[in-house]
Amino acid sequence: MIHQRECPIETVIHVLGGKWKPTILWHLVESTRRYNDLEKLIPDVSQKMLTQHLRDLEQEGVVLRTVYPTVPPKVEYSLSEYGRTLVPVAEVMCAWGEQHNERKQKEPAS
Amino acid sequence: MIHQRECPIETVIHVLGGKWKPTILWHLVESTRRYNDLEKLIPDVSQKMLTQHLRDLEQEGVVLRTVYPTVPPKVEYSLSEYGRTLVPVAEVMCAWGEQHNERKQKEPAS
């Protein structure tokens, strides 16, 4: 938080670059989710990291957090409209990443 | 190195996600460079990180390393053809990142 990011690629990496952030985003592209849902969909994430990543994504404007003041509390997470502008970027990255993974599998040496 | 990457977005982040990698790539898109050139072009990078990032990029197949057995030694780094397939991905990321940086400047409070 202490320095401004001059490199826009680093910006994207910062927004998308938590260990579970792509997975979270992926689930939110499909549908709005509650905290509990995400925990179940991503069994290996710890509560701490899930909360922290959701907060990060919220602060970047990518994710919307809606609290219903019911008992017990209900909190919904969804992609913001702005967050949807990130989807094509993620798709381009995905496509290259997939191809790269395949390539790496074929030539494990080199 | 110990686990295979299942998420292709993480793959891209892994390839591009060192502190100086986007900068290195950027300079190699423009031209082939020698180790010394890169040191001068990126004054803040340490030798250790420059070497390490170049090795990483080489191992991913993105960068070519050519050694001329002269004295003193001469080593050239360049983007491979495969590395050039990464450029459009980087450009898409760049575009979103720039826009995102502007947006963040305008609304420092959420």
Next chain:
DNA sequence: TCACACCCTTACTTTTAAGTATGTGGCGTA
């Protein structure tokens, strides 16, 4: 009265990335 559901928070530890400082090899030059 007690546990449970939901959505977290906090403190502490481990792992990973990056930074700092110093050393290496072989040849040309002074």
Next chain:
DNA sequence: TACGCCACATACTTAAAAGTAAGGGTGTGA
């Protein structure tokens, strides 16, 4: 003889990210 050039390698330290474990607040049902 010593010194510098180029492209590193290695060891050690610091900082950042992630993991682990435990607690909290509130109202409802048993």
